[in-house]
Amino acid sequence: MSSTDQNPDRLYSAREPIFPRRVSGKFRSLKWWLLAICLGLYYLLPWVRWDRGPNLPDQAVLLDLANRRFFFFWIEIWPHEFYFVAGLLIMAGLGLFLFTSALGRVWCGYFCPQTVWTDLFILTERWIEGDRNKRVKLWNAKWDFRKVRLRMTKWTLWLAISIATGGAWVFYFADAPTLFWNLITLQAHPVAYSTILVLTLTTLILGGFMREQVCIYMCPWPRIQAAMMDEDTITIGYREWRGEPRGKHRKAEGAELLGDCIDCNACVNVCPMGIDIRDGQQLACITCGLCIDACDEVMDKIGKPRGLVDYMALSDEARERAGAAPKSIWKHVFRIRTVLYTTLWTAVGVGLIVALFVRAEIDMTVSPVRNPIFVTLSDGSIRNAYEVRVRNMHANDRWFEISVTPNDVFQLEVEGGQNGMVQVPADATKLVRVYVIAPPNSAPAQSQSSEMRLWLHDIEGDERSYNDTVFNGKAAR
Structure with missing residues (x-):
């Protein structure tokens, strides 16, 4: 019984350590593969x-x-x-809604960083201290040299994993080889060291010591998922109609009246959250599938069919009780809610791809200089000044020509340039000052403001871009 059960006035239950037992099966193998892929991408991608x-x-x-x-x-x-x-963040959110409504908390069970690193920490713990029974015995044992040695070894490896985690993260924000050398020679910026320290501590604490409490108390998703799931969502459940009444003595008198569940608690002992899936859907369940592997292993040993604990939809409960076959998995996955999420997700993705391919490799922004609004030259012409920022997104230096329309009225000069030409380095922007001049008796010179358009022409690539602005004349005083 937990401390909350003993004292119902308490809002928070003191953590009871969980020691998941090692299990093998298709879902455990899938989790190992996904763990290796996720960690491999995380640690190696910056290099x-x-x-x-x-x-x-x-x-x-x-x-x-x-x-x-x-x-x-x-x-x-x-x-x-x-x-x-x-757009990518919107797609990530819609994808999370889609997979949760179709397959439950598959993100939590297989891809969430908290789950991935907790699995890695438990693997290290099991390697050093042994499987469940040995770890429980060590936890309850008095402190002696052996317990101190095992704990220090485990914590040291946990710390090394945490440092590698924080170190890998900062490599995404600077050139990895250069930053690595600066880190080991103590020449890196203090922000890099402080970031590694914070991520090291959070990884060590959350993955090593808090584990399931992060999912239960800190993560908001278990509380949000209820809005994403319904009776057709495929999630992990216990076939109560088949397993109950449960009992251990399979050869005792009346054993034929018992269900398939022999109350071995294998599903409980392998659960990283420490819950009993036979109690029904619970906030703490991350649908990792380990209880399925454990139960299937037991069913194989006692000669019963697999699937007592399995991925299923609640809407199939009545059908299975009546002896009918459950609905096809495709009918559960493809329904109005999931089709809507898929449509929205696809629309955002297609929009991003189209925007990516049609975006211009050159661009400019124009800011009129307001102090002064205009300058009257010696011949009576009116001149306006503009700050033009030219953006070159190509991988090589480019020459650009800046022009103005209508060109039969306005003249254009680029400060420091000739014939309106300006050179911009590769993958860079350059700020230039542009002067537009109107003849003394022209309509733009006499009026308050006149519309005009500045053009940017890539000489090499023959791309063009423009920006509309206004020309201020004498009446703008």
Whole structure:
């Protein structure tokens, strides 16, 4: 009985340590494969090289916050293109809704960082201290040299994993080889060391000592998932109609009246959350499938069919009790809710892909200089000044021509340039001052404001971009 059961006035139950037993099966194997893939990607991705030219770090995945740009292999996201990041976040949210409504908390059971690192920490713990029974015995034993040695060894390995976790994270924000050398030579920025320290401590505490409490008390998703799931959602459940009444003595008198469950608690002993799936759907269940592997193993030993604990939909309960076959998995997966989520997810994805391929590789922004609004030249002409920021998203230096329309009225000069030409380095922006002049007796010179358009022409690539602005005349005083 937990401390909350003993004292119902308490809102928080003191943690009771959980020692999951080792289990083998298809879901445990799937989790090992996904753990290896997730950790491999996380630790190795910053070291993948990608040629980006002479002015940028050759890193395939880089979140360059200093220069406000994101790099993902051949894709480069500039500050003005943050809608790509927003779109990816929307897709991530819709994807989470989709998979939860169709298959329950598969994210929590297989892909969540808390689950992945907790599995890694439990694996290390089992390797050092032994399987469940040995770990329980060690937990209850008095402190002696052996217990101190095993605990220190385990905590040291946990700390090494946590440091590697925090260290790998900072490599996503700077050139990995350069930052690694700066870290070991103590030349890195203090922000890098402080980030590694914070992530090391959080990984060690959350993955090593809090574990299931993160999912129960800290994560909001178990409470949100109820809105995503319904009776057709496929999740882990216990076939009570088949397992009850449960009993241990299979050869005793009246054993033929018992269900298939022999009350061995194998499903409880392997659960990383320490719950009993036979009690029904619970907030703490992360649907990792380990209880299925454990129960199937027991069913094989006693000669009963597998699936006493299995992925199922609650809507099939009545059908199975009546002896009918459950609905097809496709009928559970493809229903109005999941089709709607899939449609929205696909629409956002297609929109991002289209935007990615049609985006211009050159761009400019125009800001009129307001102090003064205009200048009257010696011949009576009116001149306006503009700050023009030219963006070159190509991997090589480019020459650009800046022009104005209508060109039969306005003349254009680029400060420091000739014939409106300006050179912009690769993957960079350049701020130039542009002057637009109207003849003394022209309509733009005499009126308050006139519309005009500044053009940017890429000489090499023959791309064009424009920006509409206004020209202020004498009447604007």
